[in-house]
Amino acid sequence: MSGSVFIDGVWRAGAGPEAVSVDPTTGEIIWRQAVADGADVVDAVAAARRAFPAWADRPRDERIAILRRYKEVLTARTADYAQALSRETGKALWETKAELGSMAGKVDASIKAYEERTGEHENAMVFGRAVLRHRPHGVMAVLGPFNFPGHLPNGHIVPALLAGDTVVFKPSEETPLAGQLLVEALEAAGVPAGVVNLVQGGRAVGQALIDQEIDGLLFTGSAAAGAFFRRHFADRPDVILALELGGNNPLVVWDAGDAEAVAALVVQSAFITTGQRCSCARRLIVSDDAAGRAVIDAVAALAERLVIGPWNGGEEPFMGPLISDRAAAMALAGANAMGGRTVRAMAPVDGLSKAFVSPGLVEVTGLEIPDEELFAPLLQVRRVASFDEAIAAANATRYGLSAGLISNETAHWEHFLRRIRAGVVNWNRPTTGAAGTMPFGGLGTSGNHRPSAYYAADYCAYPVASFEAASVSDTLGDIKGLRA
Numbered sequence: 001m002s003g004s005v006f007i008d009g010v011w012r013a014g015a016g017p018e019a020v021s022v023d024p025t026t027g028e029i030i031w032r033q034a035v036a037d038g039a040d041v042v043d044a045v046a047a048a049r050r051a052f053p054a055w056a057d058r059p060r061d062e063r064i065a066i067l068r069r070y071k072e073v074l075t076a077r078t079a080d081y082a083q084a085l086s087r088e089t090g091k092a093l094w095e096t097k098a099e100l101g102s103m104a105g106k107v108d109a110s111i112k113a114y115e116e117r118t119g120e121h122e123n124a125m126v127f128g129r130a131v132l133r134h135r136p137h138g139v140m141a142v143l144g145p146f147n148f149p150g151h152l153p154n155g156h157i158v159p160a161l162l163a164g165d166t167v168v169f170k171p172s173e174e175t176p177l178a179g180q181l182l183v184e185a186l187e188a189a190g191v192p193a194g195v196v197n198l199v200q201g202g203r204a205v206g207q208a209l210i211d212q213e214i215d216g217l218l219f220t221g222s223a224a225a226g227a228f229f230r231r232h233f234a235d236r237p238d239v240i241l242a243l244e245l246g247g248n249n250p251l252v253v254w255d256a257g258d259a260e261a262v263a264a265l266v267v268q269s270a271f272i273t274t275g276q277r278c279s280c281a282r283r284l285i286v287s288d289d290a291a292g293r294a295v296i297d298a299v300a301a302l303a304e305r306l307v308i309g310p311w312n313g314g315e316e317p318f319m320g321p322l323i324s325d326r327a328a329a330m331a332l333a334g335a336n337a338m339g340g341r342t343v344r345a346m347a348p349v350d351g352l353s354k355a356f357v358s359p360g361l362v363e364v365t366g367l368e369i370p371d372e373e374l375f376a377p378l379l380q381v382r383r384v385a386s387f388d389e390a391i392a393a394a395n396a397t398r399y400g401l402s403a404g405l406i407s408n409e410t411a412h413w414e415h416f417l418r419r420i421r422a423g424v425v426n427w428n429r430p431t432t433g434a435a436g437t438m439p440f441g442g443l444g445t446s447g448n449h450r451p452s453a454y455y456a457a458d459y460c461a462y463p464v465a466s467f468e469a470a471s472v473s474d475t476l477g478d479i480k481g482l483r484a
Contacts, residue, residue: 009193051194136164138215247401331376400443
């Protein structure tokens, strides 16, 4: 590999400015390349367009065989790829190994989803048959995020390739190495030239990509970016948008018993991946009584025990740094501006880089807090008087990605499930719990009703319904109102 741009099966240097990727744990530069410019983007889309007919016409069994080789490549490279992810994102090695496992597992899950949701189905009719088929859209632009820079774009790319689409992939500018390694694995698996193309860069490269004649945009990222894309494509209904966005996710605790057991679920919901998951709990809602206060105290106590440190340190960490020093500074400023009563401060961590922060809890009972997603390990706590008030508080958001209930009462769960507005709703499990064999997506500002994971097959191909007869038959007798 030589260069940061992969177009029509060839690696080359980008024609844009030089960019770097920095290890947030140490500040070390781990990737330095000239990124793409507008001309590179034009070339990448053109290559994908040229490659599309042959790839779409290729027997699906052959596309499946290539993707299964890709799975084998990922499995063989897991150790090195996981270390690269940990260096680039700061995430613990146990977490990046799990990310590689999810990437490999996506292949078989996507094959099964394609067969079940978008394969070919037929019914016998009097005249012949009715057939439902699915066809690929064409050239898909995939914009990846930094928090799961392998797993999340992989979740768009694999089903797109399986359906017969071609891809132009722009990773997050924060994690270019992760994107490069993903494309290298696809290249090693034998994906034909032009079927997958890579353009590295920041906002200007992303803008150039969405300005091209693409057929779809598959995006995982912030709600603000999603809103921009909706506006941008308002007059281009031919472009399919699949937007997987953020959330201001609630976690309700009610009649749950053991406060320490509850705290374990809360901590895993709110602070895993240093709070950098779109499904992390941002708002904890508890009863305004001794039981609720016990939960708050237990969460604060457990947060104190969490190991915060580098992925390759002497002690295995629960969480590492935020993606950058800048992200940490913005998170701390946002936490300080929130107001409320500090239960446990989110603060810099002594002896570590500026990207490290400790998990925080702030009580906001009785306060009006902006309905925004703070992408960091900060949990707002609100006490309410009744379960109905808890549900109302949980739904008091324009987002609708994930929500959770911790309770020993089945009746509470059944009521919560009927009333809560979210696409992922969990009971006595972390809000971050999700399976690739189920849909993943949300309502409101959290998406555009095109969930990913198992349902990604739906937005990678469109249905074609046909009535078919093998020969011409006389249907004059079927025509009503015909003169003799």
